[in-house]
Amino acid sequence: MTDAASGITPKRFLFLFSDTGGGHRASAQAVKDEMARLYGDAAVVEMVDIFVEMRRWPFDRFPQWYPIVVGLNGIPWHVGYHLSDTMPVVKLLSGAVWPYAGPSLCSLLEHHPADVMVSFHGVPNAALLFARRKLALRNPFAIVTLDLVSVHAGWFTPGAHLYIVPTEAARQRALRAGVTPQHIRVIGMPTRRAFVEARDLSQTKARALLNLPQDRPVVLMVGGGEGMGPLVPVVRAIARRKPNAHLVVIAGRNQALYHALRTLDVPVPLHVEGFVSNIAVWMRAADVLVTKAGPNTLSEAFIAGLPLVLYAAIPGQEEGNILHVVENHAGVWAPKPEAAADAVMDLLAHPAQRAAMAACSQALARPHATEEIARHLWDLQR
Numbered sequence: 001m002t003d004a005a006s007g008i009t010p011k012r013f014l015f016l017f018s019d020t021g022g023g024h025r026a027s028a029q030a031v032k033d034e035m036a037r038l039y040g041d042a043a044v045v046e047m048v049d050i051f052v053e054m055r056r057w058p059f060d061r062f063p064q065w066y067p068i069v070v071g072l073n074g075i076p077w078h079v080g081y082h083l084s085d086t087m088p089v090v091k092l093l094s095g096a097v098w099p100y101a102g103p104s105l106c107s108l109l110e111h112h113p114a115d116v117m118v119s120f121h122g123v124p125n126a127a128l129l130f131a132r133r134k135l136a137l138r139n140p141f142a143i144v145t146l147d148l149v150s151v152h153a154g155w156f157t158p159g160a161h162l163y164i165v166p167t168e169a170a171r172q173r174a175l176r177a178g179v180t181p182q183h184i185r186v187i188g189m190p191t192r193r194a195f196v197e198a199r200d201l202s203q204t205k206a207r208a209l210l211n212l213p214q215d216r217p218v219v220l221m222v223g224g225g226e227g228m229g230p231l232v233p234v235v236r237a238i239a240r241r242k243p244n245a246h247l248v249v250i251a252g253r254n255q256a257l258y259h260a261l262r263t264l265d266v267p268v269p270l271h272v273e274g275f276v277s278n279i280a281v282w283m284r285a286a287d288v289l290v291t292k293a294g295p296n297t298l299s300e301a302f303i304a305g306l307p308l309v310l311y312a313a314i315p316g317q318e319e320g321n322i323l324h325v326v327e328n329h330a331g332v333w334a335p336k337p338e339a340a341a342d343a344v345m346d347l348l349a350h351p352a353q354r355a356a357m358a359a360c361s362q363a364l365a366r367p368h369a370t371e372e373i374a375r376h377l378w379d380l381q382r
């Protein structure tokens with residue numbers, strides 16, 4: 001059967017992600033939108049939060065617990081991440097939870113049949129491969145890896161048909177985990193099309209759209225989808241230095257942070273937003289981005305060509321992102337609020353240095369990655 005409008009035979013895709021952080025959904029949605037752009041109604045994409053949809057405690061609480069666990073000074077997460085970061089441990093843990101989680105996972109896959117199955121998460125892949133064997137599923141299975149450098153072993157459980165990775169460092173990690181080279185494609189991180197489109201927007205226009213001043217630099221601050229890390233001390237430290245700049249903070253879904261920032265008494269203009277859907281325009285309007293080292297935000301900032309000040313990184317998966325940024329001269333690592341503020345002041349005072357860093361940031365951009373990923377997934381054959 002072919003789609004009447006496009007003349008293409010429709011395909012059903014199951015995109016498995018979870019709202020543990022903002023990045024998995026943002027990436028899956030970006031690829032879904034790109035498929036709609038390329039293939040119209042012929043691409044039928046269903047997005048499922050795998051942990052929530054398993055309807056099994058404690059998995060269904062993972063999205064709520066994630067910011068708390070990661071935020072506890074990072075220590076429990078750091079320990080858990082590194083202890084579990086080998087293929088034997090991934091398989092052991094997945095095997096240990098299988099008797100409890102397996103039936104719900106199998107039931108989820110039975111309720112969401114698809115021609116192509118895609119995982120946008122690192123944790124459930126070994127269990128998904130168990131479930132596929134149990135159900136004798138023959139449809140192609142792809143994993144779209146969403147960390148730039150220090151990619152957890154869970155992403156690379158061998159047995160999937162395609163592993164899409166963002167960098168050569170990630171490809172090396174996949175090879176070490178036992179994935180065969182012909183199953184790996186180095187493409188880039190999926191980012192929303194809005195970031196590519198925003199490149200046609202002048203900074204002046206972007207600022208006009210956002211009611212931002214035109215007469216001084218804009219410093220944008222963001223802590224991922226959940227507003228993570230010590231953003232209040234960072235904002236305070238920057239504001240104390242009274243930069244001749246307009247400060248903007250995007251608090252994401254972190255309501256407590258949003259309210260704390262709204263009532264913060266600082267000696268310079270401070271603009272605070274909650275979760276915004278037009279972050280591409282905010283990035284276009286900005287001159288410097290102060291951010292947690294989240295892989296999605298970084299990939300978006302590369303497309304926007306923004307110099308970066310990294311004030312925090314989630315232990316484990318985001319540590320490699322720091323190296324990626326610093327070694328490529330796209331930004332600086334400034335994990336203490338005072339250091340972050342000094343780095344911002346330095347960039348504001350030296351426009352030439354800022355421009356050089358912006359160019360290095362842009363050199364890391366993979367603006368067409370999403371389109372390439374969508375095409376690869378579409379071309380997977382049963």
Ligand code: UDP
Pocket residue numbers: 020021022023024026222223224225226250251252253274275276277278279293294295296297298300
């Ligand atoms: N984001 C957004 N609106 C906001 C805050 C964040 O759309 O108000 C998006 C951001 O553009 C990025 C994602 O949320 O795509 C955050 O992903 P990242 O990997 O940087 O960090 P995470 O939240 O997964 O820890």
